[in-house]
Amino acid sequence: MSRTDTALEHGLCTCLCCHQLMRLPPGETRGRCGRCGATVHGRIERSLMLTWALVLTGTFLLVPANILPVMTVIYLGSGEPSTIIGGTLELYRNGLWGIALIVFIASIAVPVMKLVGLVVLLLQVQWRGPRNPMQSMRVYRVVAAIGRWSLLDLFMISILVALVNMGAIAEVRAGPGSTAFATVVVVTMMAVRTFDPRLLWDARYRRTAESSGLRDPVGGGGDG
Amino acid sequence: MEQGANDSATGWQQACHECDLLLGNSSAPPGGKLVCPRCAALIHRNPARSIHYTAALSISGLLLFIPAATLPMLNFSIIAFGSENTLLNGVFSLFGAGYIWLASLVLFCSVIAPFFRFLLLAFISLGCLWGALDRPVARAVRWYQHIKEWAMLDVYMLGVLVALIKMQSLGRMVVESGLYCFVGLMVLSNLTLLSFDQQSVWRRMARRRAATQAAGNGESSGAAS
Numbered sequence: 001m002s003r004t005d006t007a008l009e010h011g012l013c014t015c016l017c018c019h020q021l022m023r024l025p026p027g028e029t030r031g032r033c034g035r036c037g038a039t040v041h042g043r044i045e046r047s048l049m050l051t052w053a054l055v056l057t058g059t060f061l062l063v064p065a066n067i068l069p070v071m072t073v074i075y076l077g078s079g080e081p082s083t084i085i086g087g088t089l090e091l092y093r094n095g096l097w098g099i100a101l102i103v104f105i106a107s108i109a110v111p112v113m114k115l116v117g118l119v120v121l122l123l124q125v126q127w128r129g130p131r132n133p134m135q136s137m138r139v140y141r142v143v144a145a146i147g148r149w150s151l152l153d154l155f156m157i158s159i160l161v162a163l164v165n166m167g168a169i170a171e172v173r174a175g176p177g178s179t180a181f182a183t184v185v186v187v188t189m190m191a192v193r194t195f196d197p198r199l200l201w202d203a204r205y206r207r208t209a210e211s212s213g214l215r216d217p218v219g220g221g222g223d224g
Numbered sequence: 225m226e227q228g229a230n231d232s233a234t235g236w237q238q239a240c241h242e243c244d245l246l247l248g249n250s251s252a253p254p255g256g257k258l259v260c261p262r263c264a265a266l267i268h269r270n271p272a273r274s275i276h277y278t279a280a281l282s283i284s285g286l287l288l289f290i291p292a293a294t295l296p297m298l299n300f301s302i303i304a305f306g307s308e309n310t311l312l313n314g315v316f317s318l319f320g321a322g323y324i325w326l327a328s329l330v331l332f333c334s335v336i337a338p339f340f341r342f343l344l345l346a347f348i349s350l351g352c353l354w355g356a357l358d359r360p361v362a363r364a365v366r367w368y369q370h371i372k373e374w375a376m377l378d379v380y381m382l383g384v385l386v387a388l389i390k391m392q393s394l395g396r397m398v399v400e401s402g403l404y405c406f407v408g409l410m411v412l413s414n415l416t417l418l419s420f421d422q423q424s425v426w427r428r429m430a431r432r433r434a435a436t437q438a439a440g441n442g443e444s445s446g447a448a449s
Binding site: 005006007008010012013014016017018019020021035036037038073075091094096099102103106133134137140148149151152153154155156157158159160161162163164165166169170173174178179182183186189197198200201202 | 333373
């Protein structure tokens with residue numbers, strides 16, 4: 001596939017909402033989908049800039065989210081605020097390692113993986129195209145699919161706050177870290193939405209075009 | 225701007241939404257799915273009787289929302305002191321404690337977004353039967369695409385399970401009827417993800433538009449002759 005057959009090259013673009021193909025009026029970079037009414041661009045506008053901004057915000061917020069306590073369990077008047085990591089360790093120490101693993105994956109591994117994955121994808125687009133675009137697409141899809149599961153910890157807090165509410169005997173209170181953590185989740189979910197995976201393929205074709213001066217373009221190592 | 229789905233000059237009718245590869249117009253066989261040959265993105269899934277199933281599932285989801293949101297889900301007791309939890313209860317507690325942003329996020333993801341998802345699906349799958357509702361239905365499909373990923377009933381369910389196990393050492397935890405309704409709601413919500421296919425809504429609209437146009441042409445030609 002030495003020539004790209006992308007819609008953009010043919011002056012067409014696809015509506016990300018209803019997947020209808022349409023032709024933009026010449027000279028315009030955006031239009032309105034005639035079928036569903038969504039705004040249509042050839043590529044998501046300022047995708048890289050927005051994604052970088054949201055990824056950086058998420059990275060910075062990860063610090064307070066992990067340092068500040070997310071919840072305090074007070075039992076018979078005593079109890080210490082616990083952070084996300086502390087809560088996971090406590091579950092592990094109590095022998096509930098299965099639940100500890102779930103909470104660890106959802107609230108520690110997933111946000112970090114998401115941010116690292118997005119940074120890798122952004123660098124691949126901006127530096128030199130991905131060597132194996134299928135692998136990048138797999139990263140993109142995993143990042144897009146796992147994002148929502150990090151809200152697990154917050155839902156648990158909201159359940160416990162209402163459930164364990166017996167004044168002096170037992171009480172669960174939310175902590176300021178939970179606000180930061182909620183923002184991390186929302187910001188990273190938005191970052192995935194603003195990232196345009198089609199840019200990966202554009203970058204890949206730029207890369208093969210550059211190297212085609214030296215040798216024949218490889219027929220797409222990732223073409224499945 | 226051209227409205228037609230096809231670009232007659234080139235014959236391309238579709239492009240992959242994840243890698244922008246141009247494709248011919250091919251829709252998946254009934255019950256099957258179509259993936260992009262280059263990036264393996266899911267282009268189209270064609271579940272059988274999509275609109276009917278979606279209508280049934282979303283209306284039952286809306287009905288099941290009433291008990292799931294009002295009945296208590298869990299009951300926690302230490303010695304003689306007990307308290308119950310409903311879907312909205314936790315949100316109010318967080319709100320009362322001053323965590324407004326957190327409370328509104330939980331409210332949005334566990335109540336508002338799932339509810340609107342069911343409502344929009346019911347509206348889309350019933351509204352596409354009438355030509356007069358074409359524009360609102362198109363808008364509803366667009367909103368559905370935006371709200372889809374924020375409905376997190378399954379994540380909430382896992383949160384309930386974690387809370388259940390975590391607090392077992394402190395006191396007695398009893399599962400109540402609301403939780404069973406909630407499980408049903410979650411199952412319905414995931415089934416609608418499988419059953420809903422927006423392309424069949426668009427196809428139905430296009431068919432009807434073609435039919436009314438043909439009827440209009442027939443009338444006008446009849447009047448002319």
